[in-house]
Amino acid sequence: MLSDVQKEEIRRFAHRITPKSWNVVLRLEDEIKKPCVLNILLSIQGPKSEVFTDHFGNKCYPCESKDGIKYFQNRYGDVFLKSQVKPALGMVSGRMVFKDPTPSGTKCKGKVGKITIKLWPYLGDWKGTLIHELAHVAVYRYNAFKTREYRKKALFKNPWNIDSKTLLIKKTLLREGHHGPAFQRAFSTLAKRAIREFxxxxxxxxxxxxxxxYELKQYERRRKY
Ligand SMILES: [Zn+2]
Known part of the structure; x- marks a missing residue:
């Protein structure tokens, strides 16, 4: 388990490289419920909650056959042995939700947003992982403003039990792919800021x-062709 000091070091890293309106917190009670603030709950995970993925990053679920053989399966039905899957170092958990920061009826522009990043820091390079996950968050936020989807009311179950307006990002993701041009731009911006700051x-x-x-170089190469 990480100490509170180590956790705070991780939070500070994320907080320093992200825009001013982003509020990275370790505890729910530290969220800032003001218009246009994006609260990011950094949820530090341990071995018990490890999530496994295949080569393409698809989540794989642990299964057991009738004869007691343990294996993993992704949502496409592909089957893997333990040696063929690897634990995720980090992931954006759930959707980005927006809600009015003040009771309805008051004149107030802008919504407060929130999203959770899960991180398994002991598994590898937490800094690189955090930059990667924050770049995903940046794309979600960018799409939220671009499409104005968040204005539309939607019924959405969420762990915070709030009447939220949700952003449906699936279409954009399908069009652009998981690590498309918008993601690559966001990653480069965050990575360069991390290098400058730390x-x-x-x-x-x-x-x-x-x-x-390695990741920066990969995206730069891809952009040339
Ligand atoms: Zn990714």
Missing amino acids: GAEIPADDIFWTTVR
């Missing part, structure tokens, strides 16, 4: 440099 503090042999530079 580059001097991160040791030269830290795995961060390998993972983040």
Whole structure:
């Protein structure tokens, strides 16, 4: 288990590289319920809640056959052995939800948003993982404003039990793909900000440099063709 100091170090990293209106918190009670604030709950996970994915990042569910053989299966029905799946280092959990920060009837522009990022920091490079997940959040937020979908009322069950307006991102994701151009731009912006803010503090042999530079280079190459 991570200490509170270590958790705070992770939160601070995310908070410093994200826009001013983003509020990264470790506890629900630290959320800021003001218009246009995006609260990001950073939920630090342990081995018990590990989530496994296949080579393409699809979630794989643990299964057991009648003979007691344990295996994993993704939603397409593909079957994998334990050695063929890997635990996710991080993920954006659920949808981004928006709600009015003040009781209805008051004149108030802008909504307060919230989303959860789950992180398994002991599994690998948490900094690179966090940048990656925050880039997904940036795309969700960008799409929310672009499509104005969040204005539409939708029935949506959520763990916070609030009457929320939800953003349906599925269509955009299908069109653009999981790591399309908007994601790549967001990743580059966040990664460069992380290097500017923390580059001097991160040791030269830290795995961060390998993972983040690799991912940056991959996206730059893709953009050229
Ligand atoms: Zn991703």
